[in-house]
């Protein structure tokens with residue numbers, strides 16, 4: 001395969017770190033950008049010294065800095081834009097900052113990539129763009145100008161996805177609930193799987209918000225990384241190979257798991273006897289969120305390969321050893 005230089009914003013994040021690792025292993029070179037707002041150096045540990053990797057500590061709102069990186073000695077060919085305010089809850093208290101980072105800075109970077117003729121711009125969209133649809137399995141058309149997102153996070157992501165769609169340049173991946181090794185369990189905004197794994201391994205009660213009957217479509221980070229490669233036209237297994245996608249695409253497994261089921265599987269895998277403890281529901285929590293991922297499958301043949309149990313086992317195993325050594 002032809003080696004490309006890629007820009008990965010959010011390279012010290014949970015997903016960005018896995019994406020960089022994969023791109024470098026495939027022989028691409030990577031310019032990584034992060035400001036450590038929610039990312040961690042430890043997420044870059046496996047590739048920080050790789051000769052094909054160069055790190056730039058800056059914020060994605062600094063469009064002038066990004067322009068310099070894009071126009072480096074070897075011009076960037078593909079941009080993966082993952083840097084963002086990643087917490088729905090934080091966005092509720094900081095709507096202006098969320099709009100600046102997740103929408104306006106993204107809009108500027110998109111324009112820059114287009115001006116500089118990058119082959120594509122792949123944006124980290126989100127299932128949060130849909131708000132409460134009332135649909136069993138959500139299709140991409142469910143988000144439109146009249147959609148009421150439940151958070152500034154969802155709104156800002158929607159606005160950026162819309163501009164990508166309307167411009168005819170680039171793709172937005174609306175990922176559902178991503179989990180896997182290296183997801184930070186320690187923040188109050190952490191994803192439910194990382195929190196449950198940490199609590200179960202510590203023998204503490206798992207914290208359930210609401211009655212635990214709410215459901216999510218969980219997808220392992222390794223599958224999400226493959227979806228990013230396909231979207232950029234960088235995956236050899238794609239059919240046809242090497243064609244960047246255009247528009248918005250859901251990324252999920254199309255399977256529902258309730259929070260109670262999740263608590264029980266994680267307790268079993270962790271060998272923990274910790275009981276669930278129930279707390280009031282979180283404001284703005286969606287009851288059910290399930291992807292219809294048919295559009296991405298039809299465009300690329302993409303099929304997630306990591307089933308729930310092995311994926312959770314992988315995450316628990318990492319947390320047993322990896323999280324203990326986190327800095």
Ligand code: UD1
Pocket residue numbers: 086087088126127128175176177178189190191192193195196207208209210214216259282285286289
């Ligand atoms: C997640 C993402 C968000 C993404 C969205 C897409 C995280 C932190 N957030 O939001 O960026 O855009 O999916 O749909 O990954 N819960 C508990 N106990 C806990 C933690 C959570 O019961 O200790 C419950 C929550 O109330 C919620 C569910 O688990 O019902 C999932 O929560 P969470 O992992 O935070 O993800 P989302 O809110 O779905």
